[in-house]
Amino acid sequence: MNYFAESLLAALQLLLNLDADVWQIIITSVFISVTAALLAAVLAVPAGVMMAVNSFPGKNSLQHLLNTLMAMPTVVIGLLLYGLLSRMGPLGEWGLLYTPTAIVMAQAILILPIMMNLTITAVNGADPRLLPTLKSLGADRRQQTLQIMRTVRLAIVIAIISGFGRAIGEVGAAMMLGGNIEGYTRTMTTAIALETSKGEFELALALGIVLLLIAFLLNFTLSALDKRIR
Amino acid sequence: MNACYQLQNVQMHYGAQCVLDIPALHIEHGQTLAILGQNGAGKSTLLSLLALLSKPSNGELLLFTENTQKVSRQQRQRIGLVAQQPYLLPGSVRDNIALALRCQHIAKSEHPQRIRQALEAVNLTHLADQDAATLSGGELKRAALARVLAYQPDILLLDEPFSHLDSQHIRQLEDLIKQLSNDQRTVVFTTHDRIQAYALASQHIHLLNGRLTETPLLNLFHGYFSGDCFDTGRLKFYANPAQTDARHIAIDPREIIISRHPDKDSSARNQLQGRLTQIAEEGNEVRLRVDCGEVFQVIISPQSLQQLQLHLGDILWLSFKASAVGLL
Numbered sequence: 001m002n003y004f005a006e007s008l009l010a011a012l013q014l015l016l017n018l019d020a021d022v023w024q025i026i027i028t029s030v031f032i033s034v035t036a037a038l039l040a041a042v043l044a045v046p047a048g049v050m051m052a053v054n055s056f057p058g059k060n061s062l063q064h065l066l067n068t069l070m071a072m073p074t075v076v077i078g079l080l081l082y083g084l085l086s087r088m089g090p091l092g093e094w095g096l097l098y099t100p101t102a103i104v105m106a107q108a109i110l111i112l113p114i115m116m117n118l119t120i121t122a123v124n125g126a127d128p129r130l131l132p133t134l135k136s137l138g139a140d141r142r143q144q145t146l147q148i149m150r151t152v153r154l155a156i157v158i159a160i161i162s163g164f165g166r167a168i169g170e171v172g173a174a175m176m177l178g179g180n181i182e183g184y185t186r187t188m189t190t191a192i193a194l195e196t197s198k199g200e201f202e203l204a205l206a207l208g209i210v211l212l213l214i215a216f217l218l219n220f221t222l223s224a225l226d227k228r229i230r
Numbered sequence: 231m232n233a234c235y236q237l238q239n240v241q242m243h244y245g246a247q248c249v250l251d252i253p254a255l256h257i258e259h260g261q262t263l264a265i266l267g268q269n270g271a272g273k274s275t276l277l278s279l280l281a282l283l284s285k286p287s288n289g290e291l292l293l294f295t296e297n298t299q300k301v302s303r304q305q306r307q308r309i310g311l312v313a314q315q316p317y318l319l320p321g322s323v324r325d326n327i328a329l330a331l332r333c334q335h336i337a338k339s340e341h342p343q344r345i346r347q348a349l350e351a352v353n354l355t356h357l358a359d360q361d362a363a364t365l366s367g368g369e370l371k372r373a374a375l376a377r378v379l380a381y382q383p384d385i386l387l388l389d390e391p392f393s394h395l396d397s398q399h400i401r402q403l404e405d406l407i408k409q410l411s412n413d414q415r416t417v418v419f420t421t422h423d424r425i426q427a428y429a430l431a432s433q434h435i436h437l438l439n440g441r442l443t444e445t446p447l448l449n450l451f452h453g454y455f456s457g458d459c460f461d462t463g464r465l466k467f468y469a470n471p472a473q474t475d476a477r478h479i480a481i482d483p484r485e486i487i488i489s490r491h492p493d494k495d496s497s498a499r500n501q502l503q504g505r506l507t508q509i510a511e512e513g514n515e516v517r518l519r520v521d522c523g524e525v526f527q528v529i530i531s532p533q534s535l536q537q538l539q540l541h542l543g544d545i546l547w548l549s550f551k552a553s554a555v556g557l558l
Contacts (some may be wrong), residue, residue: 129317132283136313137377138306140335147329151320 004203011205022206029168029187032100032216036107039165044112044163045156046120048146053131063120069113078176079108085177098179103187106173109218122155123148134198154225161225165218169211233295234259234385234416235280238308240289240337242275242440250275250440252289257433259294259384260414262407264427267437268450273420276437277389280418281311300424314390316374320360323354323373326362327380334381345377348380353402367394375403388419392426404422409421424448427510438478438558448527450558451482455492460555468499469555476557483529485554488518488538489547498549502526506544510537520546 008068014022083089085097096102123158130151149156171189178185179192188207195204235257242250250272275492278284279291282301291298293305309498318326327345336344349355354374361405364375371394378386378461388407392400407417409432413439421427427434436443438450453462455474462479469479487493492501505523511517516535518528530538541544 127317129313129315130319133313133317133319134280134333135283136281136306136309136311137330137333138303138381143333147319180505 005207007201011209014202014206015209019206022203022210024183025186025188025191026210028100028183028185029189032103032174032187033040033107035167036104036167037111037160039078039104040112040115040163041156041160043108045119045149045159046145048116048159049123049148051116052120052123053144053148055221060161066113066117066120070117072108072110072113073172074110074170075172075176077110078173081106081109081173082176097177098126098181098185100178100185102177103174103185106177107167107170110170110173111166114166115159118159119152119156122152122159125155126152154228158222158225163216163223165215167212179229232259232379234261234293236290236292236295237279238290238292240279240286240291242272242279242284243287248440250279250286252276255435255442257416257418259416260411261433262411262417262431263419263433264431265418265420265435265437266422266424266427267420268422271437272440273437274389275440277387277418277420278313280385281309281387282306283311285406290471303335307381308384309387310378310381310385311387312371312374312378312389314393315371316370318365318370318373318377318533321362322359323349323362323365323376324358326373327377330377330381331504336381344380344382348376351379351406352424353399354378368396368399371395372399372420383415385416385418388417390421391419392421392423441558443480443556443558447488448483451479451524452477453479454552462524465502467555468552469557470552473557480556480558481526481550481554482556483517483527486526486528486548488520488528488534488540488548489549490538490544492547493549496549498551500550500552500555501549502548504546504548506542506546509540509542520548 044168051059057122081102082097084091085094085102086092087097096105126148130148133143134147139147156215171193174187175193178187178190180186180190188211192204192207192211195201195207233256235255237252237255239254240250240252241248245387267273275284279286282293282298282305285299293308296305298305313523319329321329327348328341331341331344345358346355349358352375354369354376355374357369362370362373371391375388391403395403404426407419410417410549411432419431419502451460451462451465453460454477455461455469455471458468458471460469460476461481467479485504487496487498492503493495502522504520506518507521508519509516509527511532515529516532518530518540520526520528528548
């Protein structure tokens, strides 16, 4: 118990003293996950709206696929991207393995189905008269999509934040594709995994506290937004 | 005059159920058409087809002689629909009208004037900047109408436009419909109110279970044939048993003869006794309601009213021929 209490104290000191190493890791982590969340949002939100409002052959199968992908283990995404990005792989020439870009790609792929599904749910939950009204007013596809996104914007923000939350807590793909290079691809989760195995419990605990704080902040924001929707 | 809508063998199915079946319907441009029918008769479904929001399961719908299989922007611009329970997007009334104008690609310089005129037409200028979510039912309806009027469509489709409106705004809307008709716009509206329909519209159609009927839907009863009688559960009517699968009958209120005593010599096979519960003057006619177990509406002339010296509560005999019973 003494060991844990002492480590906790040391971790808090690291945070309060604004330790440069700790902050470097936090900033890298947040930067990568924010980029991944925005990248995924740009693709997933319009795609989710389009999928929700249109009927097309194979829509049900696509929905099943999305549901399956939501439960995809991060190490599998890491494995697939590793195969593509490694020197021997088809995209090896890009030289992206062990770069932040590779982690961004993995995280974006991981959260894309989550954001898309949440967007679809948001649009399906909107007033059923919304789309017929827009159509009858003569709105084209682009105007329809924009107006629907505007109407369910809070739910879309919730989808993006949820995606970010999933991305920043992810460890498998970040480890396999980022390589945990100090000052470059070391994120909070990979650092926690490494430092714990090295026995540097204080640093891991400090980062763990930050991750928990971020999770708390995200949940707080989400529930506040959720209340506004209701 | 040219044809605004032409419908040929149009059917609409929801699953196995046929909710609309219209062999032929022509609506001339510039005409005001009233669609009458009870709840669930298919009025809104028909209006949604005319608004090109849904496609018929079978048959052909032409808009100004053009095919509507693939709806063009130009075709949409000619139609303005106000739904029974209109939806306004988040924002003010003005925002909603501006959105419609943007969707219709109307030059931004024209927006202020068009918005002002549309709001004036429905008497809603004072609520231009009010949040649409805070409007009352009637205001919402008028705002939705303004949103459509602003882009000046050739055709106005109004689903139950008079519901939720107070008497002042009903009169205003009636005037507006007359004015639109004078401006050579086509107006199609659905209603339950026959009198309003006949007062406003030059053409009327009646829908029953998704089918067009010739008979005005007064004295409409549900039941089934047993032998050569149609049984409503309360009363039995002699009817022409040509169509024994009929589930509804309608009796023309002008075909019913009123008397103080049963007429034994009459060729009218249906003779019913009932109590007079209402006398109302409508234009040059008198409308009576007589309760014979089922409530009947009977239309007679003012002269007949005088001759018979009718009073509320009188016991009367209604007689009509089997051929006056329309099968639906």
